Amino acid sequence: MKRLARDVLLLALATGVSRVSGLFRDAAIADRFGATGAYDAFLVAFFLPHFLRQLLAEGALSTAFISVYTESLVTKEDADRFANNVLSLLLLLLPVLVGVGILLAPSYLPFLASGFPQAKLSLTAGLAQVVFPFIALVSLAAVFMGILNAHHRFLVPALAPVWFNVAMVAGALFLFRLFPAQPVYGLALGAVLGGAGELLFQLPALRRVGFRFRLTLFPLHPAVRKMARLMAPALFILAVDEINLLVDNKLASHLAEGAISSLQYAMRLFQLPLGVFAVSIATALLPRLSAAWARGEKDRFAGHLTDGVAASALILLPAAAGLLAIGPNVVRLLFEHGSFTPADTARTAHALSFYLVGVLPYGLVYVFTRAFYALGRTKLPLFSSMAAVLTNVVLDIILVGPMQEGGLALATSLAGVVDAAILGVALWRTARPGAQLLLPVAKMALGTGLVFLVAWGSARLVADSRLLAVLLPTGLGILVYALYTRLAGLWEFIRARDGDRPASG
Numbered sequence: 001m002k003r004l005a006r007d008v009l010l011l012a013l014a015t016g017v018s019r020v021s022g023l024f025r026d027a028a029i030a031d032r033f034g035a036t037g038a039y040d041a042f043l044v045a046f047f048l049p050h051f052l053r054q055l056l057a058e059g060a061l062s063t064a065f066i067s068v069y070t071e072s073l074v075t076k077e078d079a080d081r082f083a084n085n086v087l088s089l090l091l092l093l094l095p096v097l098v099g100v101g102i103l104l105a106p107s108y109l110p111f112l113a114s115g116f117p118q119a120k121l122s123l124t125a126g127l128a129q130v131v132f133p134f135i136a137l138v139s140l141a142a143v144f145m146g147i148l149n150a151h152h153r154f155l156v157p158a159l160a161p162v163w164f165n166v167a168m169v170a171g172a173l174f175l176f177r178l179f180p181a182q183p184v185y186g187l188a189l190g191a192v193l194g195g196a197g198e199l200l201f202q203l204p205a206l207r208r209v210g211f212r213f214r215l216t217l218f219p220l221h222p223a224v225r226k227m228a229r230l231m232a233p234a235l236f237i238l239a240v241d242e243i244n245l246l247v248d249n250k251l252a253s254h255l256a257e258g259a260i261s262s263l264q265y266a267m268r269l270f271q272l273p274l275g276v277f278a279v280s281i282a283t284a285l286l287p288r289l290s291a292a293w294a295r296g297e298k299d300r301f302a303g304h305l306t307d308g309v310a311a312s313a314l315i316l317l318p319a320a321a322g323l324l325a326i327g328p329n330v331v332r333l334l335f336e337h338g339s340f341t342p343a344d345t346a347r348t349a350h351a352l353s354f355y356l357v358g359v360l361p362y363g364l365v366y367v368f369t370r371a372f373y374a375l376g377r378t379k380l381p382l383f384s385s386m387a388a389v390l391t392n393v394v395l396d397i398i399l400v401g402p403m404q405e406g407g408l409a410l411a412t413s414l415a416g417v418v419d420a421a422i423l424g425v426a427l428w429r430t431a432r433p434g435a436q437l438l439l440p441v442a443k444m445a446l447g448t449g450l451v452f453l454v455a456w457g458s459a460r461l462v463a464d465s466r467l468l469a470v471l472l473p474t475g476l477g478i479l480v481y482a483l484y485t486r487l488a489g490l491w492e493f494i495r496a497r498d499g500d501r502p503a504s505g
């Protein structure tokens with residue numbers, strides 16, 4: 001596990017920088033726009049470009065691309081020809097996609113936010129037409145990321161999203177002045193500039209690994225068809241997953257103004273441990289899983305999978321517990337200033353507490369889906385995603401009335417539990433990851449309870465200070481958990497694990 005731990009740590013540090021800059025972004029947006037109708041409109045306008053980003057850029061495209069590109073690296077010339085084919089096809093298709101999205105914005109947005117009044121819908125459509133080119137920029141950036149990750153160059157792709165956050169902060173603090181009638185257009189312009197930043201930032205690193213782009217549409221590399229076959233079910237999987245967000249936004253548009261914004265701020269904090277750690281673990285695992293399975297090394301594949309599960313539980317369980325203990329304090333410190341009110345803090349923290357139920361399940365879904373992509377089997381992840389969406393939609397309808405935004409958040413978390421359970425059982429039957437995980441995970445759960453008690457108790461001692469009510473519980477929680485992992489033998493277990501050796505048990 002040592003080499004995996006090194007790559008995960010590097011990715012986590014880089015992603016941590018990105019996520020911290022994301023918190024500054026959200027704090028700037030909260031100060032300027034709060035949890036208001038204007039920010040609701042931007043979030044709905046950004047939904048489809050974000051949906052396509054998850055679908056094409058950072059989801060099916062990049063994951064399938066990495067798997068196929070890694071197999072093609074037997075000869076660098078062959079791998080480069082495959083990558084050039086993919087980039088050339090995107091340059092042909094993406095302008096069409098952007099044009100259709102801009103033209104049809106007034107038609108599809110009333111469906112996405114059926115509770116919006118007409119004036120708010122008009123604003124949403126205008127914002128969507130400005131922000132839609134974002135998807136073209138980040139799709140190309142995702143292929144660059146895939147090339148670099150396949151070469152085990154993780155730092156630059158993990159830092160690229162920082163430029164999106166910087167541009168969004170500029171939109172909230174400066175670019176809004178360009179639109180005095182509707183300042184929220186500054187955010188839309190910032191999103192497009194941020195996509196361009198993600199793309200351009202990776203170019204020097206691509207040159208360092210020896211990649212040079214050449215327009216190559218024909219002849220079509222055989223691996224392009226293989227990538228398309230991998231992408232097809234993965235597209236359905238991700239599309240099904242994004243239906244959760246669509247349903248949440250649609251129902252939240254009928255709640256009080258700012259409900260969509262409150263869910264978004266809570267989701268940002270929920271995604272913080274996932275984005276820093278779960279994505280880092282899954283990203284570092286995918287090339288290893290793909291290479292092990294391609295060589296027919298089933299035991300090594302199981303070893304990598306065991307490492308991924310162990311690392312996810314070790315980090316995500318205490319992270320969720322700490323956020324649950326001090327969630328209102330974190331929301332208050334980050335967002336409650338300017339246009340963001342104490343009522344917005346209470347509503348956001350309420351939603352966050354229910355999102356946190358899903359931190360570990362969604363972290364495991366990241367690992368499990370990468371394992372299935374490496375296996376070249378995507379039908380079961382599609383089934384599990386459909387089951388998760390059905391769970392989410394049914395629970396949304398049941399819980400939104402009595403629990404408002406909290407019900408929508410809880411439904412999302414329980415959908416993640418269903419998804420992880422289905423995938424985990426299937427992988428256990430296929431790869432047989434090490435059974436020696438059971439006792440260490442039980443110890444991690446016990447340590448998680450300790451973290452919660454320490455964080456909750458210390459936060460109450462300094463409740464009058466916004467800063468100390470976050471920093472003190474966080475520092476003590478990390479210290480106590482670090483000591484606990486040593487005393488409980490978890491530190492030795494993690495250091496002894498090595499996915500380059502076969503899994504035992």
